[in-house]
Amino acid sequence: MNTASVQLPAWINYGVIPLLNLALAFFFSGLVVWAIGESPVEALRLLLIGALGRGEGIGFTLFYATSFIFTGLSVAVAIHAGLFNIGSEGQAYLGGLGAALVALSFDRYVPWYVTMPFAVIGAALFGAACAAIPAWLQAKRGSHIVITTIMFNFITSSLMNYLLVRVLIVPGKMAPETRTFLEGGQLPKLDWLISMFGGRLGAAPLNFSFLIALVMCFLVWVLIWRTKLGYEMRTLGISPTAASYAGIPYAKIVMIAMLISGGLAGMMALNPVMGASARLQIEFVGGAGFVGIAVSLMGRNHPVGIILAALLFGILYQGGAELSFDMPSITRDMIVVIQGLVILFAGALEYMLRPAIVRLYQQISGK
């Protein structure tokens, strides 16, 4: 029976189905926890308290979510133009170089709020630069963007390792990282935001880039649904033949979409580099680029969905860390398994429950 063409109301599409997927993911995670002899209910409690229980936990959750919002937006913008950008990881890594170069050159002379706009531009430019070559190859040569962006992840990784070990390292130090930025090169922590809700941020690295991420969500929404460029991107993304009929230039739109996508991924670096550690460290992206793919898929490529999905993954990261601390038999790897299950059910198996729900909906609504 063909249910794919049946339209469901928005509250089912965007509410019930994701929540059911999430419930399934937690159910199977619970089975895993139960199988190694721990209480699933207790584990869930610890996870949620760890992520949302105290101001500091919330601060960490939002800190992780910030990175995922940037990379999720990056993936979503490309998907709207029909491009699957797997390279957010590398683009974010190179974006870190852009942010760090601005911070290192400005931090002595000006306060943070002067450095920040330049750092945003620097991070975006370097991220975009990393996306530019795959974009050009796709636009002009037809090389598949998935393949080229994956390869660029390796290229940027090697390039950054080289730069950090040989060029940017502080002379005489062992750690492959730049010097610590002065205050003029750091993004301030958002203590006030947490204390508004009566909590204390403590050591959590939640910083100003969270607000930049929210602004970017709004700007991406405007771009995709309110501008002529966004209209052209969506047309190309859904129907390349209709785009050519309408005179929408393929190469130009592919280039622009990928540059914006790369730029958004690059901005992710602001959060860990200028917000948390105040220096450029090796492998600072830590998989956030790949999580962005899941976040974008789960969030239906819509900024509001991306914020919600990013929060979910923030909770899993922070709560998971706390959980493995409180329940030693649940190791870091177990947390990865649980995250994997969430990605599996919420992302890859997104449509698994749909036919059943369509039938149920048709029965209840009396067709």
Place this chain on the structure above:
Amino acid sequence: MSLDLPKEIEPAIELVGIDKKFGAVHANKNINLTVAKGSIHGIIGENGAGKSTLMSILYGFYHADQGEIRISGKPIAIRDSQAAIAAGIGMVHQHFMLVENFTVLENVMLGAEGGQLLRKGVASARKELKRLEDDYGLEVDPDAVVEELPVGSQQRVEILKALYRGAEILILDEPTGVLTPAEADHLFKVLRVLRDQGKTIILITHKLREIMAITDTVSVMRRGEMVATRKTSETTVEELAELMVGRRVLLHVEKGDANPGRVLLSVRNLSVKDARGVTMVDNVSFDVRAGEIVGVAGVAGNGQSELLEAIAGIRKPASGEILIDGKPVAGIDPAGLRDLGLAHIPEDRHHMGLVLKFEEYENSILGYHRDRRYGRGAMLDLEAMRKDAEEKIAKYDIRPPNPRLKTANFSGGNQQKIVVAREIERDPNVLIIGQPTRGVDIGAIEFIHKRIIDMRDAGKAVLLVSVELDEIRSLSDRILVMFAGKVVGEKTGDAGEQTLGLMMAGIAA
């Protein structure tokens, strides 16, 4: 409304009280239908009348909410297409379900390979295929690769596939949409042989002439209901058309004499190659004047599509010139051509003319979205877009009148009206049109034809490409016939069907 059959004729299929709703749409309302064994039964109706839904229920794609299906008198539950095949029902879809780079034999065997190893299955399949071909006059080379076969032969492969699976009842969904008149004749011959050997055939179509030419019995559907069943010999085209639409229809377009003015579109020695480098349009020259409709007749695939796309700026010509109002336009992209007063109603509204996932109002600006009136600078003005869409909806009677509805949810005729409204309301000087009424119901055809003639009478140059010879003949002031990429002849609008048909087959110039 089952037909009173003589006692000795046994029914192959009986549908009793079939009812199906999709949300608010009542696609099939209490349908009763009896199809006699060994007959050709036509089902006719406009798009959206519920023919496809009914056949999908019969073939197990959908489940009826109520009602019963009986095969040879026995009630049967058809859960999926496997069950349908097991019950002896075969379906030939409008869009072929063939693996293009497989051979005919491989396609026929697909899904019925017989065991894990192919060899034994291949040998017996080859034998069986040979027998079927001989019995029914369906000659196709079993080792030919499907994509290299002409469309008519591909369709024969589909029929063979169904027969190979033991089909006693064949359902054909709009089978002649892609065929030349000669290929259609051949198909009809095959269908008659099949019937005479005891197979039952259900033919779904919206072409009245086919119904009259081939069926024994015809049932008419309108808005989900089976409104009448007639013996074909006892009915007329006029009666059937009226039953389908629910009112009297003009089957012929009324138009006055053309009043051609200066040349607005000129094509000079144009050649176009496809992606593989094959010449699809071969040194073609013609003019279209203001105030005339020039029709391009031809069997699908003889270069008409490439000609249209080249004029529309979508495809780069290999050589030659295109002039709009005397100005060479080579190298100008579709957006630039629109600014020069060219409008294009493309052949394929699903892939070119519309973005089906867009809401209606978003499609009503496709190609014109950079216009100032849909928003200043980089921004889109959604208010203005929706107002504009509402005006077109009202003027072109697009239903349902909801600019926020997804375009995929409109019927074929209404989708086409969205495209026609968008292109004609720009008041272009040159209008190029491909297959304006493919998959469009009679009511909408009448409407679209009137608009096209209005454009001509308003002094515009109209180039019309269609594989429907009737359409070309009733609209065109001059007719060009294309065969194998060349214009093989020019006739006046009143040229006979026979003459044009021969030219289309490349036989006479």
